[in-house]
Amino acid sequence: MNRPRLVVIGNGMAGVRTLEELLALAPALYDITVFGAEPHPNYNRILLSPVLAGEQGFADIVLNDLEWYRHHGIDLRLGRQVVRIDRARRRVIADDGSEAEYDRLLIATGSSPFILPVPGNELDGVIGYRDIADTQAMLEAARTHRHAVVVGGGLLGLEAANGLARRGMQVTVVHLGEWLLERQLDRTAGELLQQTLQARGLTFRLAAQTEALLDDGQGRVAALRLASGETLPAELVVMAAGIRPNAGLAEAAGLPCARGILVDDTLQTFDPRIYAVGECASHRGVAYGLVAPLYEQARVCANHLARLGHVRYPGSVTATRLKVTGIELFSAGDFSGADGSETITLSDPFEGVYKKLVIKDDVLVGACLYGDTADSAWYLRQLREGQRIGEVRDLLMFGALAPAAAGEVAP
Ligand SMILES: Cc1cc2nc3c(=O)[nH]c(=O)nc-3n(C[C@H](O)[C@H](O)[C@H](O)COP(=O)(O)OP(=O)(O)OC[C@H]3O[C@@H](n4cnc5c(N)ncnc54)[C@H](O)[C@@H]3O)c2cc1C
Known part of the structure; x- marks a missing residue:
């Protein structure tokens, strides 16, 4: 009997997670084909930072080896980039001319690093930080060169900088913002x-704008010039200044996109045969850049692909951590303390601990923890559930112990 055909574009974290969920629900429903532009089986992209820092190897971060695809009868086409979606004939065409027809199509193409449009950005040694190939380029540069500049003091940039420093490079982070991780931390935590x-040897230039990359006369980057006129030596420049959803394929196929492929609460695009999950998708105006929301999308999308169709994706409350060994940092929700909100802070410079909780209308709306993140899961649950703080308010700094403590002090 002919089974319907499911084609997946993108062998990354969201696409394959959707397959895992689908195979658990309906193992024999589809004939599945997966196109992956990278020449590797599915791996845990978030663990590239520990690989760069020398804490793990590539084999440690593979999520599904080739045997997994074989076992599930998946036609895996590695090193094949899909270049066109032909919606009229319901097929996709790859860069080698090969094709696959679909009854259902899942687009999970992720994002690409934003490369600053400055002179010299095409030089050798100028890279983004997205995949194994970038990580290998960084490791190679660390073996043969001395100076690196990371453009961007966000999570990705700091993990790149830390990894390169651990590999022996002299690293400067150039950041446009006035403090590090300004989207995740307030100024106090950013300065800590x-x-x-x-203290670990990294150098910073804050409120600094990159003006140009200068070459060494042989096509490789040699330095980065700031708008202030200062020139920083750099045989490696890592651009970590944001990501852009890979929505070009979908857009060219006529699917509505706006900073991502537009999807509804079932992860369906405007074409009912085509779904999109992961960083390439825009749901209620948000294109997520973290794994947890993508996994929630994958669960819902799989449910609909499996024709069960009873769950919806309402969006996610996200939380972030920095994967730099020995640094505890957690941030979730709106920690800015904007109009109409109250802020509770705890600052212990001696222990290097700083905590800020933001409450609005008796509900916890933001948390930023530095130095001690033991209660992060409890705060995240409060944020997600949006329950009233009530009598726990004065004890909120106790985190998971707060409800019990409130019980003890209650009259
Ligand atoms: C270094 C690093 C550290 C990170 N750390 C964290 C973290 O600590 N916590 C967290 O939550 N998130 C983290 N992230 C983000 C997280 O990895 C992403 O949110 C997640 O991988 C996105 O999944 P995705 O499937 O949408 O995209 P991807 O995992 O990027 O998968 C997309 C895949 O599609 C392929 N592709 C694209 N276009 C085509 C095409 N036309 N044809 C075929 N294949 C195509 C790409 O090559 C890629 O393999 C990190 C990311 C990086 C790079």
Whole structure:
């Protein structure tokens, strides 16, 4: 009997997670074909940072080896980039001319690093930080060169900088913002983080704008010039200044996109045969850049692909951590303390601990923890559930112990 055909574009974290969920629900429903532009089986992209820092090897971060695809009868086409979706004939065409027809199509193409449009950005030694190939390029540069500049003091940039420093390079982080991780931390926590990283040998240029990359006369980058006129030596420049959803394929196929492929609460695009999950998708105006929301999308999408069709994706409350060994940092929700909110802070400079909790209308709306993140899961649960704080308010700094403590002090 002919089974319907499911084609997946993108062998990354969201696409394959959707397959795992689907195979658990309906193992024999589809004939499945997966196109992956990278020449590797599915791996845990978030663990590239420990690989760069020398804490793990590539084999440790593979999620599904080739045997897994074989076992599930998946036609895996590695090193094949899909270049066109032909919606009229329901087929996709890859860069080698090969094709696959679909009854259902799942687009899970992820994002690409944003490369600053400055002179010299095409030089050798200028890279983004997205995949194994970038990680290998960084490891190679660390073996043969001395100076690196990382553009961007966000999570990705700091993990790249830390890894390169651990590999022996002299690293400067150039950041446009006034403090590090300004989207995740307030100024106080950002400055604490900077001090810790400086003590580990990293150098920073904050509120600094990259103007040009200068070459060594042989096509490789040699330095980075800032708008202030300062020139930083750099035989490696890592651009970690943001990502852009890979929505070009879908857009060219006529699917509506706006900073990502537009999807509804079932992860369906405007074409009912085509779904999109992961960083390439835009749901209620948000294209997520973290794994947890993508896994929630994968569960819902698989449910609909399996024709069960009873769950919806309402969006996610996200939380972030920095994967730099020895640095505890957690941030979730709106920690800015904007109008109408109250802020509770705890600052212990001696222990290097700083905590900020933001409450609005008796509900916890944001948390930023530095130095002690033991209660992060409890705070995240409060944020997600949005329950009233009530009598726990004065004890909120106790985190998971707060409800019990409130019980003890209650009259
Ligand atoms: C170094 C690093 C550290 C990170 N750390 C964290 C972290 O600590 N916590 C966290 O939550 N998130 C982290 N992230 C983000 C997380 O990895 C991403 O959110 C997640 O991988 C996105 O999954 P995705 O499937 O949408 O995209 P990807 O995992 O990027 O998968 C997309 C795949 O599609 C392929 N592809 C693209 N276009 C085509 C095409 N036309 N044809 C065929 N294949 C194509 C790509 O090559 C890629 O393999 C990190 C990311 C990086 C790079």
